[in-house]
Amino acid sequence: MTSDANTTPQIDGFHLVIEALKLNGIDTVYGLPGIPITDLSRKMQAEGVRFVAFRHEQSAGNAAAAAGFLTQKPGICLTVSAPGFLNGLTALANATTNCFPMILISGSSEREIVDLQQGDYEEMDQLAIARPLCKAAFRVLHAADIGVGIARSIRSAVSGRPGGVYLDLPAKLFSQSIDAAAGQRSLIKVVDAAPKQLPAPEAVQRALDLLKGARRPLIVLGKGAAYAQADDAIRTLIEKTGIPYLPMSMAKGLLPDTHGQSASATRSFVLAEADVVLLIGARLNWLLSHGKGKTWGGANASSRQFIQIDISPTEADSNVPIAAPLIGDIGSCVSALLDGLGEHWATAPAEWTGAIAERKDKNLSKMAELLAKNPQVMNFHSALRVIRDVVKANPEAIVVNEGANTLDFARSIVDMYRPRKRLDVGTWGIMGIGMGFAVAAAITTGKPVIAIEGDSAFGFSGMEVETLCRYDLPVCVVVFNNNGVYKGTDVNPRGDDMAPTQFVKSARYDKMMEAFGGVGFNAATPAELDAALQAALASGRPTLINAVIDESAGTESGRITSLYPQHAAARKH
Ligand code: FYN
Ligand code: ADP
Numbered sequence: 001m002t003s004d005a006n007t008t009p010q011i012d013g014f015h016l017v018i019e020a021l022k023l024n025g026i027d028t029v030y031g032l033p034g035i036p037i038t039d040l041s042r043k044m045q046a047e048g049v050r051f052v053a054f055r056h057e058q059s060a061g062n063a064a065a066a067a068g069f070l071t072q073k074p075g076i077c078l079t080v081s082a083p084g085f086l087n088g089l090t091a092l093a094n095a096t097t098n099c100f101p102m103i104l105i106s107g108s109s110e111r112e113i114v115d116l117q118q119g120d121y122e123e124m125d126q127l128a129i130a131r132p133l134c135k136a137a138f139r140v141l142h143a144a145d146i147g148v149g150i151a152r153s154i155r156s157a158v159s160g161r162p163g164g165v166y167l168d169l170p171a172k173l174f175s176q177s178i179d180a181a182a183g184q185r186s187l188i189k190v191v192d193a194a195p196k197q198l199p200a201p202e203a204v205q206r207a208l209d210l211l212k213g214a215r216r217p218l219i220v221l222g223k224g225a226a227y228a229q230a231d232d233a234i235r236t237l238i239e240k241t242g243i244p245y246l247p248m249s250m251a252k253g254l255l256p257d258t259h260g261q262s263a264s265a266t267r268s269f270v271l272a273e274a275d276v277v278l279l280i281g282a283r284l285n286w287l288l289s290h291g292k293g294k295t296w297g298g299a300n301a302s303s304r305q306f307i308q309i310d311i312s313p314t315e316a317d318s319n320v321p322i323a324a325p326l327i328g329d330i331g332s333c334v335s336a337l338l339d340g341l342g343e344h345w346a347t348a349p350a351e352w353t354g355a356i357a358e359r360k361d362k363n364l365s366k367m368a369e370l371l372a373k374n375p376q377v378m379n380f381h382s383a384l385r386v387i388r389d390v391v392k393a394n395p396e397a398i399v400v401n402e403g404a405n406t407l408d409f410a411r412s413i414v415d416m417y418r419p420r421k422r423l424d425v426g427t428w429g430i431m432g433i434g435m436g437f438a439v440a441a442a443i444t445t446g447k448p449v450i451a452i453e454g455d456s457a458f459g460f461s462g463m464e465v466e467t468l469c470r471y472d473l474p475v476c477v478v479v480f481n482n483n484g485v486y487k488g489t490d491v492n493p494r495g496d497d498m499a500p501t502q503f504v505k506s507a508r509y510d511k512m513m514e515a516f517g518g519v520g521f522n523a524a525t526p527a528e529l530d531a532a533l534q535a536a537l538a539s540g541r542p543t544l545i546n547a548v549i550d551e552s553a554g555t556e557s558g559r560i561t562s563l564y565p566q567h568a569a570a571r572k573h
Contacts, residue, residue, distance in 0.1 A: 031078030035170035062436025063092020130166035214276035224281020228268035228330035242347030253416030403454020405554035432460030513544035
């Protein structure tokens, strides 16, 4: 705020943006400074908004998205114009795809020059480019409209189905000054940004009727259920009805993975056999084979009936008919179902739960045998066994997970015990979220983070180890180093360059962490990995463990090899 003897006090665009964010309880911004937002980042810090600076905008955007998922408040990412904006855009689009609330605020160049395409510094029509990749996109041209711009962005990000929002702030806006009192009055404190949406009573009854008649009911929990923070109600519904449940990867831990009703270890069986499926915050997209086909029992698929709890009314029928859509927020919908269960609800038939238990026990024993092996060179199982045990002993730790085999094996081996403790590649199967998600997890929760990273996946955000060190975050990165994408054993038949999937052999990723003052370990055995992990958690220091994995371990693309175009898969095998 500025003033002199002859003028009324003034407030500029910089401070209006900061005040508007603070007024709405936003205390942290993730970004990367540069023209025209460097001063904004400095002034944010001076005014008590934490500015967490990254080495690449995509990681800053990923951090904002993860913060949004974990806190239900929009995570804010701040970028410079054109190239910085584009670097942040992948994270914005990914947040939208995953239904994570985030706002990408980007500085932009002079409108008069950009719109006439006269070749400005970092010229780009950012608003037009962002619009199809997010829920809403806004631009503010006048300082007096900053309050409205921020308020609309917050509401758009968190209300209804959460997602990404773009807010364009041209450079000239920051230096505009307006009367300070009028400026303060122009700011909006958003009231009830994500209003509860109660389901219609007849929709609740329809769902209950269907559930009551089920002989082989199943509940599928998605990351929407984790986001909703309705943990107690969801657990009560599952336990009261006795219905087996299947958590999607980021819903793991909503109930402990060791829960008797978890059907994770018999996924194929329950999907193929269930007759009524209650989806809670999970979409019938590729991860659930679109609700049809072989995964869902082939010929039997058409007789299955779905109940779908979702905040978005247009999600129902997106792939197969939904017999009982239950539209509303998950907390309200699950509570309404609970109210409707009454005193005498019959729990899921023993024939069904018994059949599941039998198969589950077999699969768990098979897995236990695999995990007990100690091959000469570590493989995914022997290394993940160690991480599984460490997570069990430290259930408050947050697991970040990306890669192909590293992702797929970790998902089934590393049990989660508490809600919202697992962050991963999500709906797109995106690579590069690792360090951004890890930073946000550490900052928003203050808890230790274990980032289980494929060596390829780590490469996308690896430079952020400097960020981990700069902020001295309790993040332990474990790089599953098998010398390549998928594995390190491919051979280039021509013998000149290395094969496309190969990396430098026996690389020492731990040295990257040491370069910035963090702690590095090289672990070639489960005992070394265990010792390194224990040390990392005890110290709370940024640590990178280079876990040496058999380069022939793993398969092409982990569990999703079938997604390759057919002829390529045939050539491969
Ligand atoms: C699971 N399983 C277990 C356990 N947990 N067995 C024993 N013990 C435990 N704890 C069994 C489970 O029943 C399955 O066997 C099998 O292990 C695999 O389980 P998963 O991983 O849950 O199931 P599946 O079929 O792989 O799931 C499909 C999927 C998943 C699409 C949801 O693959 C996925 O989330 N993929 C994301 C991939 C991705 O995004 N990759 C990034 C890009 S990589 P059966 O019941 O016998 O089937 C680019 O190349
Ligand atoms: P997963 O990949 O784990 O199966 P998805 O991302 O496909 O999960 O599904 C999440 C779903 O949850 C989305 O359809 C979204 O609209 C819904 N959702 C998110 N938050 C809420 C909420 N608070 N109440 C109801 N539905 C929600």
